[in-house]
Amino acid sequence: MKTKAKRPAGKGSQQQKRAEQRAARREVILAAALDEFAERGFAGARLDDVARRAGVAKGTIYLYFRDKEELFQELVRSALGPFVAAIEGALSHDLPLRVVCDRLASSFAREVLGTRRKDIIRLVLTEGRRFPKVAKFYYHEVPERAFAAVRALVKRGVARGEIADDKLAKFPQLIIAPALVAILWDGLFSRFEPLDTEALLRAHFDLLFKAAERRAA
Amino acid sequence: MKTKAKRPAGKGSQQQKRAEQRAARREVILAAALDEFAERGFAGARLDDVARRAGVAKGTIYLYFRDKEELFQELVRSALGPFVAAIEGALSHDLPLRVVCDRLASSFAREVLGTRRKDIIRLVLTEGRRFPKVAKFYYHEVPERAFAAVRALVKRGVARGEIADDKLAKFPQLIIAPALVAILWDGLFSRFEPLDTEALLRAHFDLLFKAAERRAA
Amino acid sequence: MKTKAKRPAGKGSQQQKRAEQRAARREVILAAALDEFAERGFAGARLDDVARRAGVAKGTIYLYFRDKEELFQELVRSALGPFVAAIEGALSHDLPLRVVCDRLASSFAREVLGTRRKDIIRLVLTEGRRFPKVAKFYYHEVPERAFAAVRALVKRGVARGEIADDKLAKFPQLIIAPALVAILWDGLFSRFEPLDTEALLRAHFDLLFKAAERRAA
Amino acid sequence: MKTKAKRPAGKGSQQQKRAEQRAARREVILAAALDEFAERGFAGARLDDVARRAGVAKGTIYLYFRDKEELFQELVRSALGPFVAAIEGALSHDLPLRVVCDRLASSFAREVLGTRRKDIIRLVLTEGRRFPKVAKFYYHEVPERAFAAVRALVKRGVARGEIADDKLAKFPQLIIAPALVAILWDGLFSRFEPLDTEALLRAHFDLLFKAAERRAA
DNA sequence: CATGAATGAGAATTCATTCAT
DNA sequence: CATGAATGAATTCTCATTCAT
Numbered sequence: 048m049k050t051k052a053k054r055p056a057g058k059g060s061q062q063q064k065r066a067e068q069r070a071a072r073r074e075v076i077l078a079a080a081l082d083e084f085a086e087r088g089f090a091g092a093r094l095d096d097v098a099r100r101a102g103v104a105k106g107t108i109y110l111y112f113r114d115k116e117e118l119f120q121e122l123v124r125s126a127l128g129p130f131v132a133a134i135e136g137a138l139s140h141d142l143p144l145r146v147v148c149d150r151l152a153s154s155f156a157r158e159v160l161g162t163r164r165k166d167i168i169r170l171v172l173t174e175g176r177r178f179p180k181v182a183k184f185y186y187h188e189v190p191e192r193a194f195a196a197v198r199a200l201v202k203r204g205v206a207r208g209e210i211a212d213d214k215l216a217k218f219p220q221l222i223i224a225p226a227l228v229a230i231l232w233d234g235l236f237s238r239f240e241p242l243d244t245e246a247l248l249r250a251h252f253d254l255l256f257k258a259a260e261r262r263a264a
Numbered sequence: 265m266k267t268k269a270k271r272p273a274g275k276g277s278q279q280q281k282r283a284e285q286r287a288a289r290r291e292v293i294l295a296a297a298l299d300e301f302a303e304r305g306f307a308g309a310r311l312d313d314v315a316r317r318a319g320v321a322k323g324t325i326y327l328y329f330r331d332k333e334e335l336f337q338e339l340v341r342s343a344l345g346p347f348v349a350a351i352e353g354a355l356s357h358d359l360p361l362r363v364v365c366d367r368l369a370s371s372f373a374r375e376v377l378g379t380r381r382k383d384i385i386r387l388v389l390t391e392g393r394r395f396p397k398v399a400k401f402y403y404h405e406v407p408e409r410a411f412a413a414v415r416a417l418v419k420r421g422v423a424r425g426e427i428a429d430d431k432l433a434k435f436p437q438l439i440i441a442p443a444l445v446a447i448l449w450d451g452l453f454s455r456f457e458p459l460d461t462e463a464l465l466r467a468h469f470d471l472l473f474k475a476a477e478r479r480a481a
Numbered sequence: 482m483k484t485k486a487k488r489p490a491g492k493g494s495q496q497q498k499r500a501e502q503r504a505a506r507r508e509v510i511l512a513a514a515l516d517e518f519a520e521r522g523f524a525g526a527r528l529d530d531v532a533r534r535a536g537v538a539k540g541t542i543y544l545y546f547r548d549k550e551e552l553f554q555e556l557v558r559s560a561l562g563p564f565v566a567a568i569e570g571a572l573s574h575d576l577p578l579r580v581v582c583d584r585l586a587s588s589f590a591r592e593v594l595g596t597r598r599k600d601i602i603r604l605v606l607t608e609g610r611r612f613p614k615v616a617k618f619y620y621h622e623v624p625e626r627a628f629a630a631v632r633a634l635v636k637r638g639v640a641r642g643e644i645a646d647d648k649l650a651k652f653p654q655l656i657i658a659p660a661l662v663a664i665l666w667d668g669l670f671s672r673f674e675p676l677d678t679e680a681l682l683r684a685h686f687d688l689l690f691k692a693a694e695r696r697a698a
Numbered sequence: 699m700k701t702k703a704k705r706p707a708g709k710g711s712q713q714q715k716r717a718e719q720r721a722a723r724r725e726v727i728l729a730a731a732l733d734e735f736a737e738r739g740f741a742g743a744r745l746d747d748v749a750r751r752a753g754v755a756k757g758t759i760y761l762y763f764r765d766k767e768e769l770f771q772e773l774v775r776s777a778l779g780p781f782v783a784a785i786e787g788a789l790s791h792d793l794p795l796r797v798v799c800d801r802l803a804s805s806f807a808r809e810v811l812g813t814r815r816k817d818i819i820r821l822v823l824t825e826g827r828r829f830p831k832v833a834k835f836y837y838h839e840v841p842e843r844a845f846a847a848v849r850a851l852v853k854r855g856v857a858r859g860e861i862a863d864d865k866l867a868k869f870p871q872l873i874i875a876p877a878l879v880a881i882l883w884d885g886l887f888s889r890f891e892p893l894d895t896e897a898l899l900r901a902h903f904d905l906l907f908k909a910a911e912r913r914a915a
Numbered sequence: 916c917a918t919g920a921a922t923g924a925g926a927a928t929t930c931a932t933t934c935a936t
Numbered sequence: 937c938a939t940g941a942a943t944g945a946a947t948t949c950t951c952a953t954t955c956a957t
Contacts, residue, residue, distance in 0.1 A: 282941090320943090321943045324943075327940095
């Protein structure tokens with residue numbers, strides 16, 4: 048970290064290394080920020096602690112982010128790209144709706160609930176109101192895109208007769224509601240009453256699709 | 265309320281008036297606090313502003329609440345009693361499950377979404393993590409009690425053949441999930457895409473009960 | 482306290498009773514104030530606590546004392562009159578100096594160290610600097626008068642050949658220094674090392690008078 | 699001290715300079731705090747004023763001291779080490795007791811009464827009661843050590859026949875009492891009646907030692 | 916680039932004092 | 937007179953942000 052790595056490498060590689068180091072450090076700070084924000088909320092998190100956790104000086108944070116708010120925004124931004132891609136990808140496979148849903152559920156459990164991403168989502172849900180820019184970005188990046196995909200999925204399912212009506216296309220929220228509740232429950236009440244998220248989601252889809260299947264039958 | 269009624273009143277009535285005034289002022293402060301907390305979150309709300317909004321001096325708040333945190337706790341506490349009572353009340357009537365649900369939905373829309381209570385719930389969801397006492401109180405006061413009522417309702421429905429299985433008894437969260445999502449959506453994304461909560465809830469129950477009805481059929 | 486004592490007594494007796502009650506209440510407040518000031522110092526004492534301890538409402542204090550400072554002043558004032566009188570009285574008896582001193586010592590132990598008066602003295606020593614009026618009053622009331630008496634005593638002792646020189650007349654502080662130290666020690670260090678004040682004072686006088694006696698011899 | 703000496707200095711010297719600056723600033727704050735505390739007492743002193751007097755920002759104080767109380771503790775702590783060392787040093791010389799005492803007296807006048815140290819002692823005497831940690835530290839650091847030294851001195855004096863009895867070994871307070879009284883008097887009453895401390899201490903030792911000498915004679 | 920000391924605006928809390936009842 | 941609720945100035949402490957090194 049303190050080695051100057053002076054001569055050798057050509058200029059291009061030099062610059063590239065610099066850029067990589069910069070990116071790496073950015074990631075370290077973002078990771079530390081996520082920990083602190085998730086633990087204490089936006090207002091409660093101290094940049095001092097973020098810096099300590101990231102192993103950098105406090106001032107360094109300001110070399111990568113304009114201010115605390117931008118750090119928060121970037122935190123959200125940085126964690127969402129890969130996330131929605133997965134959802135959109137599910138459409139490309141030509142599988143039965145129920146199968147797609149089951150895969151999404153387990154992918155959600157694996158990729159979101161099992162990782163720091165759930166903390167990001169929780170942060171958006173809990174702090175988003177005071178950060179319109181974050182809410183806006185998140186809206187366009189996640190629900191808007193995800194719901195578009197879901198609507199397409201549902202319509203295909205209806206067309207194929209896999210599902211009876213298009214209520215779910217009108218209210219895609221109905222599909223993901225239990226997932227959000229699971230995230231919130233986990234942070235608030237799991238001490239008192241643990242919640243088996245996978246079972247919850249499975250039960251949810253069972254109910255939704257039993258309805259549909261019967262109807263279609 | 266503002267009549268002076270000086271002489272006649274005996275000591276008792278005097279004291280009573282005092283108590284009433286005290287209670288009234290408490291309410292005023294709580295209402296102002298709700299506004300500020302809902303707007304800015306716990307950390308962001310300034311007691312100065314709460315006081316100004318309540319029309320009292322800053323110090324006065326401390327005559328009614330030990331500190332900011334207790335003010336927050338009492339805020340939650342004060343708004344919940346009447347709320348669950350309604351849910352529990354729904355059980356006492358001997359109506360078909362679907363009817364009960366519809367009533368709960370419209371009662372929720374009227375009594376929660378249409379009032380400040382939705383802000384309280386949002387506050388619990390967004391701030392509860394950093395206030396374990398609030399989360400605990402809320403858990404015991406709302407979901408625990410409400411879910412007990414829901415489970416009983418569902419079981420009665422199953423026994424009567426109104427509904428096919430007891431998944432909903434196992435995961436009452438599935439029933440209220442859309443309601444919570446509606447509250448959060450309202451605060452976060454309604455600017456971009458308004459959400460018709462009543463239609464959402466109706467669609468939700470339609471799906472749940474179509475499943476059940478068909479099954480039962 | 483709450484009885485109105487309406488009709489009977491004549492006007493004079495009425496007024497007298499009023500005055501007595503007033504005086505009594507004043508005393509109660511002063512006693513409570515002494516407790517609180519001694520415990521917490523001037524700045525640390527809360528009038529709220531003084532009132533509670535005195536069993537009166539906070540506002541009542543202001544019916545008897547202009548403000549906190551005057552309460553403190555009156556506290557000092559009220560406790561000192563009787564005190565110096567005793568010292569001055571010691572002169573009137575025509576006893577040998579050593580006997581007078583021994584009497585003063587035991588009287589000091591009894592009347593000061595054994596009572597709340599030691600707290601008053603401590604308060605003057607510890608708070609007097611910030612209350613010039615108190616310091617001034619105390620100076621004129623206690624050391625000035627007491628030292629005048631002491632000087633007279635010493636001079637008489639010298640004249641009678643009971644004591645060799647008049648250093649003690651020049652520095653009466655030398656006579657009372659150990660008493661003050663005892664008061665301070667008591668409040669600060671007695672936890673770590675108790676101090677037998679009477680023995681201390683006796684040893685002190687032994688030293689002073691052995692010197693004198695030998696010299697005189 | 700203010701020279702920039704930029705380039706040459708190596709890392710070590712850099713760090714050293716940092717450390718020195720830190721220490722210097724700490725001293726500046728302590729000095730300012732002493733002024734304010736001595737003037738207004740602990741409770742009355744405002745950190746705002748301490749900062750202004752020290753020429754730093756309010757927040758800076760908190761980079762050096764956890765809170766107001768620790769600032770006070772460190773104030774006392776920082777001023778006492780060198781002080782007792784002097785007392786203990788007096789023992790090492792093999793001089794007659796009276797000479798040692800005279801030296802201590804003039805050293806006390808020079809090193810304590812003539813400096814800010816007297817203010818520290820006064821602060822301990824006046825505020826110590828509400829800061830048990832300060833009282834404890836001071837007790838172990840000053841009277842305990844000083845009295846041990848005094849006891850040894852006195853015993854040596856007795857053994858050498860310079861002094862008659864060991865009352866002073868039992869109550870070393872008797873030796874320093876006038877010094878403390880001088881400090882208090884200075885702060886409280888010197889406006890009304892100045893006190894020549896050196897003469898007071900000399901007179902004190904004269905009395906003590908005349909007694910002893912005669913006895914020994 | 917990186918550092919971390921310094922800054923100072925800002926917020927919670929306290930408490931002497933007032934005043935309507 | 938007595939009360940005690942209300943006031944708001946004053947004070948401590950925090951922490952995002954800046955900047956000299």
